[in-house]
Amino acid sequence: MDLSAASIQYITSYRCGIYDQVRVGDLTDLSAIPDASFDAVLSAGVIGLAPQESLDEIIRVTKPQGLIAYSFNQNRYDYDSDISWGTKHELLTKQRLWQNIEGYPEKL
Known part of the structure; x- marks a missing residue:
């Protein structure tokens, strides 16, 4: 999924089958x-550019006990806004909608 129709066109033209x-x-x-x-749900270098509300939708479309994995730029994580990504992660953890795992977990 991409906001850009041009990116989708590129993928379908040059990366078909992936x-x-x-x-x-x-x-x-x-x-x-x-x-x-x-x-x-996997994302590499994209999720940090989207609003924090995107995590709510990603959680909704992921099966219970499913995996959400993404890479994230630390500067964006700490970005000073109304609600930072770090604050959003803490909120989701408290609501038991999220378990933060860094690196390789011993047990899921």
Whole structure:
């Protein structure tokens, strides 16, 4: 999923066969995807550019006990805004919607 139609066009033209499906979309509105649709959601270098609300949607579309993995720029994590990504992670942990794992966990 990407906000950019040009990026989706590139993927379908030059990277066909890598992904089962690709679509233009916004991580803050995944309403076209049913709850608990995915065993895992992976993101490399993208999630930190999206608003924190995107995590709510990603959690919704991930199956219970599913895995959400992403890379993150530490500067963006600590960014001084109304709610930082760090604050969002703490909130999700307190709500038991999230378990932060860094590195390789011994047991999930």
